[in-house]
Amino acid sequence: MTSTTLAMQGNRQPVAELPSTRGDVQRLRALLERGLPLTSRPWQTLAEQCGMSEAEVLALVEHWQADGLIKRLGLVVKHRPLGIRANAMVVWDVPDDQVAALGRRLAAESAVTLCYRRPRRLPEWPYNLFCMIHGTRRPRVLSELDAIVARQGLEQVPHRVLFSTRAYRQHGARYLGE
Template identity: 75%
Template structure:
């Protein structure tokens, strides 16, 4: 739950909106009109669902809608997190440049954890074979002139469960 939205606001929300919040947490239905499908399941109109989603975005409850791709079943199993030790004054600009590289599927900044972890910029490169991922990284390093930036390539060994945002409280047994 987003801390910016007072819990008192959730206590007084209509039951249909509470049902909508739980449904959105499960993900949008893969149908031509997902808002209509959600509306039918929670007792609202499509327009009411869309208005509610807009309001939740304005209130900060929903920051964004994203897509979780389960890439391993598609054969994309050579997945590398490239971690970079970028000077702090340059990390924002380099992050923007890496984020638009076609091979980069995810790019974000994280704090260093010194002395053991000096890396502050992370980018993910997915591929079907390690050789292709490493070749794509070599091309990025060359194109972006990153030869002097310390980095490590960490290939995934295990797939963890992926899930989207949570907007309802977990029920405790």
């Protein structure tokens, strides 16, 4: 963690200022990335695997969560076994001065699972606001989208729906090696 990120967080004191280059700290991150062990004391299990104490591991994880390094601790569901087959990327061409406001409104829609501003790539790609809508079937997703367009008054905003027709690779991003 850098002092810059601390400064951005205000005056909160670091609870576990361990250098991120320390071998056992790196090992803990790598192990965590593969997932939390499904044991009664998962932090203890991890602690044993990287030569720390359970308290140390808990303090580090709390610290990383407070600092924003870990966005969320939870489970990742795979869509296809749950019958969620329709995966629509809906892209919008919004005037630059309106994109933040519309992004916030779309993100508040319960059907929207991700919402980002991204750069246009003209002339090939004029869209600058991206959101994802998932559902069991295409007609369901399209009717959700129709409802959003009507509720938010977006009839005049150019947009396109890009359904995925095949997932060629679907593994979680790996940011750290072992």
